Each structure stands twice: as C-alpha cells, then as structure tokens.
Amino acid sequence: MNTQPAPPKLDKKLLLADPSLRDGTFNKAVVLLAEHTPEEGAFGLILNHPSGKTVGDLISDPEFLELWQIPVHLGGPVARDQLTFSAFWKRDSEFGFATRIAMNEAKTYLGQPDTLVKAFAGYSGWSEGQLEEEIAQDAWTITEPKPNLLNFPHDLTLWKSIMRGLSPYHQILSGAPDEILSN
DSSP: OOOSSOOOOOTTTTEEOTOOOOSSSSSOEEEEEEEEHHHHHHHOOOOOOOEEEEEHHHOOOOOGGGGSSSSSEEEOHHHHHEEEEEEEEEEETTEEEEEEHHHHHHHTTTTTTTTTEEEEEEEEEEEEHHHHHHHTOOOEEEOOOOOOGGGGGGTHHHHHHHHHOOOOHHHHHHHHHHSSSOO
C-alpha cells in the first residue's frame, strides 16, 4: 500500500521565484505553469521578462502584420531561438489561457475583449521530478492566477505586485532589497 501523498496539481498555477533565484533567467520571475505532470515534468512561460523587442523585429512576413507590435517576452531558458504565442483572457471573472498557439490562431485572439496576446522567445521546462524538488527547496511560491493578472504591467513589477497580496511574510519579502546581505 502506497502511503505517499499525491503530488500537487501544479498546471494552471503561477510560480513566483524566490529572491534567491537571481541568476538572471528567473530573477523575480512570474511563471505561468501551463502543463505539469510529476511523471513527465512541466512547461511554463515567464510572464514578466520583456525582451525589449517586438514580433516585427523578428518576423517580417506581411501576412502577420497584425502581430508585429506585440512585445516579445523571454519565456525561459529553453529554446530561446523559437518564438511562440499565447493568449490570456478574463471571462466571467476567471482567468484562462491558451499556450503554444500558431501565428494564425494568435491573429484570431487579437481584438477579443479582455484578451491579451503575448509572444515568447523560449520557455521554461522541468524534467520529471525537477520542479517538485525545487519547490521542496523553497525556490518557488505557488499561487493561483487572479483574473486581474491582465491589469498589471507584465514587467519586473508584476512579481512584487503579486507577492504583496499573498501574506504579510510575502509582503515583507517583496520589499526586500536585491542584495539583502549588503543592507
């Protein structure tokens, strides 16, 4: 008889990087965990690391002119040479999303009410058991995405905004200086 507790269901959650993850890639990262199974690993996208580029800087095909102004975010350290699109929406007070959508599908989401289309260079990926181990080491804080997620700027301030609303401890953590030991 197996007495191990079932692993938590993590897909569709937000992962907030612990301040100790200051390697650049996950520094104050807010990762939307789109897919997760303990047996196969996880796939996510960093929502708050803009690259400073737009889709038009990377793709010149006039068929996708509508997408050219979309900012490109760094989705993670894996496959940064690949551009993927995702759509995020708020419907009936609930947050929803579709990741890894084709460019033609991304065009159909443009202009839909309460919908945000984003482009990502790369993604965040974890192999079997890797994410669970990182969570056990307190590298990530797990939370539900709130419907108002689309109302915040998707830059480094997003991490602080979400952290502040979790608990008094997280509020203090969100205001800590980057170099806490030098303070």
